[in-house]
Amino acid sequence: MQIKIINKSTHQLPAYETAHAAGMDLRANIEEQIIIKPLQRFLIPTGLFIELPIGYEAQIRPRSGLAYKHGVTVLNSPGTIDADYRGELKVLLVNLSDTEFVVNNGERIAQMVVAKHETVVWESTEELSNTDRGAGGYGHTGKG
């Protein structure tokens, strides 16, 4: 499927990401370096704007390399981009390490996947069907 995108960032979208991709890496589009201190968060602009069809969402997810090597992740993961959103895509990074993390312009800070979802009609009722699980959860079947 094709999805409209406006790129107002200072960098080009790589060709491998604009053709038949599941999504794309998201890059910081910033005029100056951003320094995220330990346990601080920062909303980072990407310079990208998209028009998703109804019935689709985009999910902003962490990059495993940033999480593993630097303790930096997406705070609201997965961030939800609604189909009717026309603003700039932004990434909410949080630094869970004990050292500062520097973000440079053009750096890949997260990844975005486009996903189809059901459109639901919530049917109000007084009773739900019985199951073996019932209301059990939160590890009720064992330790973990």
Ligand SMILES: O=c1ccn([C@H]2C[C@H](O)[C@@H](COP(=O)(O)OP(=O)(O)OP(=O)(O)O)O2)c(=O)[nH]1
């Ligand atoms: O990581 C994110 C999360 C959201 N958004 C944009 C797109 C999304 O469609 C909009 C609203 O996000 P969300 O529904 O998560 O926000 P909310 O906290 O429920 O506030 P709102 O009242 O604006 O819906 O913000 C981003 O750019 N990045």
